[in-house]
Amino acid sequence: MGRLDGKVAVITGAASGIGQATALRFAREGATLVAADLNAQGGERTVSECAASGAKAVFQRTDVSSETDIKAAIDRALDEFGRLDILFNNAGFPGPMGPIETVPVEDWDRTMAVLLRAPYLGMKYAIPAMRRSGGGSIITTASDAAVRGLALAATYSAAKAAVVMLSQSVAIETGPDRIRVNCVCPGRINTPLGRGASRPFDAEIERQMAAMQPIPRAGQPEDVANLVLFLASDESEFITGCAYIVDGGRMTGSARLGLPGMSVMGFVGPSFQR
Amino acid sequence: MGKLTGKSAVITGAASGIGRACALSFAREGALLVIADLNEHEGTATAEQCIAAGGRALYRRTDVASEAEIKGAIEQAIAAYGRLDIMFNNAGVPGALGPIETIAAQDWDRTIAILLRAGYLGMKHAIPELRKAGGGSIISTSSAAGLRGLGNAAAYSAAKAGLVILTQAVAIEVGADRIRVNCICPGVIDTPMVNRGRQGGTEETLTRLAQTQQPITRVGRSEDVAAAALFLASDDSQFITGTAISVDGGFNTGNGWLGPREQKSTDFRGPSYLR
Numbered sequence: 001m002g003r004l005d006g007k008v009a010v011i012t013g014a015a016s017g018i019g020q021a022t023a024l025r026f027a028r029e030g031a032t033l034v035a036a037d038l039n040a041q042g043g044e045r046t047v048s049e050c051a052a053s054g055a056k057a058v059f060q061r062t063d064v065s066s067e068t069d070i071k072a073a074i075d076r077a078l079d080e081f082g083r084l085d086i087l088f089n090n091a092g093f094p095g096p097m098g099p100i101e102t103v104p105v106e107d108w109d110r111t112m113a114v115l116l117r118a119p120y121l122g123m124k125y126a127i128p129a130m131r132r133s134g135g136g137s138i139i140t141t142a143s144d145a146a147v148r149g150l151a152l153a154a155t156y157s158a159a160k161a162a163v164v165m166l167s168q169s170v171a172i173e174t175g176p177d178r179i180r181v182n183c184v185c186p187g188r189i190n191t192p193l194g195r196g197a198s199r200p201f202d203a204e205i206e207r208q209m210a211a212m213q214p215i216p217r218a219g220q221p222e223d224v225a226n227l228v229l230f231l232a233s234d235e236s237e238f239i240t241g242c243a244y245i246v247d248g249g250r251m252t253g254s255a256r257l258g259l260p261g262m263s264v265m266g267f268v269g270p271s272f273q274r
Numbered sequence: 275m276g277k278l279t280g281k282s283a284v285i286t287g288a289a290s291g292i293g294r295a296c297a298l299s300f301a302r303e304g305a306l307l308v309i310a311d312l313n314e315h316e317g318t319a320t321a322e323q324c325i326a327a328g329g330r331a332l333y334r335r336t337d338v339a340s341e342a343e344i345k346g347a348i349e350q351a352i353a354a355y356g357r358l359d360i361m362f363n364n365a366g367v368p369g370a371l372g373p374i375e376t377i378a379a380q381d382w383d384r385t386i387a388i389l390l391r392a393g394y395l396g397m398k399h400a401i402p403e404l405r406k407a408g409g410g411s412i413i414s415t416s417s418a419a420g421l422r423g424l425g426n427a428a429a430y431s432a433a434k435a436g437l438v439i440l441t442q443a444v445a446i447e448v449g450a451d452r453i454r455v456n457c458i459c460p461g462v463i464d465t466p467m468v469n470r471g472r473q474g475g476t477e478e479t480l481t482r483l484a485q486t487q488q489p490i491t492r493v494g495r496s497e498d499v500a501a502a503a504l505f506l507a508s509d510d511s512q513f514i515t516g517t518a519i520s521v522d523g524g525f526n527t528g529n530g531w532l533g534p535r536e537q538k539s540t541d542f543r544g545p546s547y548l549r
Contacts, residue, residue, distance in 0.1 A: 168527045172527055175491065175524050180490070213449065214448075214449020214516070215452065215513055217513075220513070229510075230501075230502075230510070235505075237490075238461075240527065241524040244514075244519055245517045247513070248449065248513050249446060249516040252515065
């Protein structure tokens with residue numbers, strides 16, 4: 001018995017990283033999948049790996065900045081598989097890096113379109129379909145940058161924080177329909193986006209990523225996929241309006257005391273207490 | 275292979291309610307359990323049910339107000355199973371209820387002792403054993419009231435909020451040892467403790483509260499919390515630490531429930547503590 005037996009899921013950004021790992025995890029638990037992404041090569045690979053687990057899966061070319069494309073991805077699930085149970089708004093985008101005063105307005109707009117507007121559009125089209133299916137689970141990939149602002153990535157942080165609040169508001173609206181709306185907040189994860197796309201996961205970057213949070217290893221896409229699975233399944237049917245963090249403790253607390261070798265005398269607390 | 279096969283867990287307050295549901299859930303996944311509770315009759319019954327469900331379990335009388343008894347429960351796990359992998363600080367009471375100016379100091383102290391100090395003591399004595407096991411998971415039962423204050427339950431709220439930040443602080447300390455520290459914030463769950471603390475009212479009151487105060491319009495069940503606890507206890511959550519995960523039907527979501535479906539939005543009134 002799989003934890004998602006009989007459930008139909010649409011996953012955006014399913015061609016790589018967290019989206020791909022989640023699609024594969026879902027497939028192993030009996031879900032049927034629409035893998036939505038701009039990247040056809042990656043998307044088809046996700047589909048064939050899902051099929052190798054015995055799951056039904058199709059690729060749907062989707063640009064999440066297009067309302068029509070998002071609607072089409074939802075419609076693909078309904079047309080092909082007759083229902084929609086799970087929507088994972090996951091397609092990601094790093095946005096402009098650097099101080100806020102250097103951010104061109106076009107980059108702000110594009111970041112918001114992919115990271116905030118796309119989840120809203122996903123919810124807009126998924127909710128009526130889920131109502132007809134008797135309920136469902138909408139999960140959006142936010143970030144630990146939604147919990148605490150990330151310097152030099154203010155656009156990204158703002159979009160991710162907004163999506164957490166969007167989820168809360170929508171959760172209130174759809175609770176009685178048995179549609180749950182939650183976010184996951186990953187820390188630094190070993191994906192193309194998490195590493196910086198051109199970098200492979202070599203020993204040096206592994207060492208850097210392991211030093212970024214109390215748990216001394218790089219986060220892996222499977223860490224996020226396991227959390228998304230929990231939120232997608234009926235096990236979490238009493239959970240809504242939440243943002244669950246999966247970041248190895250990176251955003252925990254107010255000071256990084258956890259660096260190996262740092263003595264208590266080296267502890268510097270929050271500045272407002274000095 | 276269950277998700278917790280061969281893993282040893284101490285669960286306080288496991289004789290009833292959320293603790294019992296979690297013990298059964300862990301047992302079904304092959305865990306080795308110490309049912310640590312004041313109630314010998316219910317605790318022994320829970321242990322028997324856990325064994326029937328596929329785990330191993332024993333009852334250990336534990337008053338979580340006593341450091342020696344918390345230490346004893348952990349030592350019992352080591353003696354019986356040779357290891358400790360999971361410490362679940364779950365024992366709870368409603369504590370001193372009513373307006374703050376009416377709370378007697380000894381009732382405040384007892385509430386804090388059972389709900390917050392016991393969490394610290396569980397962590398204190400579990401951490402050395404979890405280190406020996408190469409890592410592990412510490413879970414504490416906080417509450418929705420630990421994230422948003424609940425009127426007429428200020429001692430409870432303060433203690434539960436303390437658990438959330440205690441969890442964060444300790445998570446930073448022990449992350450390098452692969453020990454994860456998290457807490458669960460249940461909302462309104464139908465348990466003996468909640469029913470005792472409700473000071474009257476019926477089953478209908480709890481249902482009506484669920485229908486009017488939260489998006490998911492049913493009362494929470496211990497099994498809802500147990501599913502989250504199992505996730506936090508298992509290796510599925512090995513990159514999750516320092517967090518507080520809500521299992522509350524959306525009780526804490528937003529700035530208030532929109533009201534029963536038949537109400538117009540102009541009739542919107544939030545939960546009583548926000549008025």
